Amino acid sequence: MIGYQQADSQAVESLVRLVSPMLHRFLASPGSLAGDNDDLLQECWVRVHRARHTYRATEPVLPWLFAIARHTKLDGFRRHKRRNSREVLYGEVPEPRLRPRRDTAPEANGRLQALLNALPDSQREVVVMLKVTGMSLEEVARATSSTVGSVKQKAHRAYEKLRRLLSEETS
Amino acid sequence: MNHRPGDDGQFDRLWEEAGHSDAPESLVAAISSRLCSGLRAVAPAPSPANMAVRLFLLIVLVTLAVTSLMGLSGAVRMTTLQRLLVSIALASGAALLALSLSWQMIPGSLQRFSPVAALALTLAGFLAAVALLFPLRHSADDLASGLECTRGGVAIAFPAAFLIWLLVRRGASQAYPLVGATIGGASGLVSVAVLQFHCEKQEMVHLSLWHGCVVILCGLTGFAAGTAFREWRLRTAR
Numbered sequence: 001m002i003g004y005q006q007a008d009s010q011a012v013e014s015l016v017r018l019v020s021p022m023l024h025r026f027l028a029s030p031g032s033l034a035g036d037n038d039d040l041l042q043e044c045w046v047r048v049h050r051a052r053h054t055y056r057a058t059e060p061v062l063p064w065l066f067a068i069a070r071h072t073k074l075d076g077f078r079r080h081k082r083r084n085s086r087e088v089l090y091g092e093v094p095e096p097r098l099r100p101r102r103d104t105a106p107e108a109n110g111r112l113q114a115l116l117n118a119l120p121d122s123q124r125e126v127v128v129m130l131k132v133t134g135m136s137l138e139e140v141a142r143a144t145s146s147t148v149g150s151v152k153q154k155a156h157r158a159y160e161k162l163r164r165l166l167s168e169e170t171s
Numbered sequence: 172m173n174h175r176p177g178d179d180g181q182f183d184r185l186w187e188e189a190g191h192s193d194a195p196e197s198l199v200a201a202i203s204s205r206l207c208s209g210l211r212a213v214a215p216a217p218s219p220a221n222m223a224v225r226l227f228l229l230i231v232l233v234t235l236a237v238t239s240l241m242g243l244s245g246a247v248r249m250t251t252l253q254r255l256l257v258s259i260a261l262a263s264g265a266a267l268l269a270l271s272l273s274w275q276m277i278p279g280s281l282q283r284f285s286p287v288a289a290l291a292l293t294l295a296g297f298l299a300a301v302a303l304l305f306p307l308r309h310s311a312d313d314l315a316s317g318l319e320c321t322r323g324g325v326a327i328a329f330p331a332a333f334l335i336w337l338l339v340r341r342g343a344s345q346a347y348p349l350v351g352a353t354i355g356g357a358s359g360l361v362s363v364a365v366l367q368f369h370c371e372k373q374e375m376v377h378l379s380l381w382h383g384c385v386v387i388l389c390g391l392t393g394f395a396a397g398t399a400f401r402e403w404r405l406r407t408a409r
Contacts (some may be wrong), residue, residue: 080386
């Protein structure tokens with residue numbers, strides 16, 4: 001990130017390669033199409049580029065990146081909601097082509113999406129951040145503009161609910 | 172270290188089984204080349220603490236400048252204790268709002284309290300100081316003088332908000348409605364401070380109702396402006 005601030009092209013390339021998979025997984029909200037996630041990823045990097053002067057070397061980089069990614073995702077969701085509420089379809093729309101996912105078990109994926117959908121938005125966001133990035137509670141608190149106590153509580157409630165749902169499934 | 176309370180590993184296994192979709196190589200390459208084209212070096216922004224000090228000083232300087240222009244006829248009517256305690260309450264509110272704004276300017280900052288809490292504490296501090304220090308009196312011209320103070324306060328808040336925004340835009344705020352509300356609250360606090368030292372009617376009801384409502388009005392206006400700005404950006408985005 002420091003190389004990025006100093007206009008080092010190689011640093012930019014390696015940062016994009018390193019972080020894009022994580023950002024893409026985070027941006028892939030349940031039920032969204034692959035194309036939407038790709039657009040959000042591009043928009044997220046544009047925002048990172050514009051905000052790059054606000055990164056400080058003494059601070060962890062992932063919360064900084066994911067704070068921007070979180071707002072990109074929220075704005076994407078708002079845009080999507082607005083588009084759906086205003087668009088009127090006059091004809092048949094061709095089925096969108098979903099990009100085949102690599103290394104994916106469709107059945108497990110469906111179960112995972114169903115479980116995550118059962119969580120409230122704020123709890124789902126915390127679980128996905130913890131799982132996708134491996135950030136600590138404090139880092140997730142930074143990324144979500146929240147407090148450590150609040151993140152801890154959300155994670156606790158989310159995992160309690162997930163455990164209950166999983167045990168109901170198996171029984 | 173990850174803290175995952177209540178997780179017994181079942182969810183972890185499911186997460187691993189489900190796999191994940193990766194960003195396509197072509198997309199990652201396109202993003203890299205787009206970012207690298209015309210890449211310029213940038214100087215890192217100051218720390219949130221540094222930003223908070225700058226914002227606090229700006230709020231104090233604007234207050235002093237406008238107060239010196241409008242006069243100190245209200246301050247003359249206050250006792251030393253009233254002047255001291257009201258100044259402390261107002262300065263504490265300015266410090267809270269400056270801290271909150273500085274955290275909102277830098278993504279990924281650890282926010283010790285929310286912007287809403289900062290606004291609420293600022294207003295509560297002022298109201299508590301006024302309730303404890305000033306006499307409860309009513310006069311015939313309450314409404315007329317109150318409206319005049321509120322109008323004047325809102326008029327002062329607009330240029331103050333513009334100056335604060337000039338500093339805040341150097342960061343990379345993400346939640347525009349909350350940033351707008353905090354800027355509005357800070358500019359409202361400037362107005363309240365100016366009115367406190369200028370207004371001759373040093374009575375509890377007048378100060379808490381007609382001066383205090385300037386912070387609420389400015390905060391709400393800032394929130395509305397931030398929301399409108401966000402909606403405009405969503406509309407004009409690709």
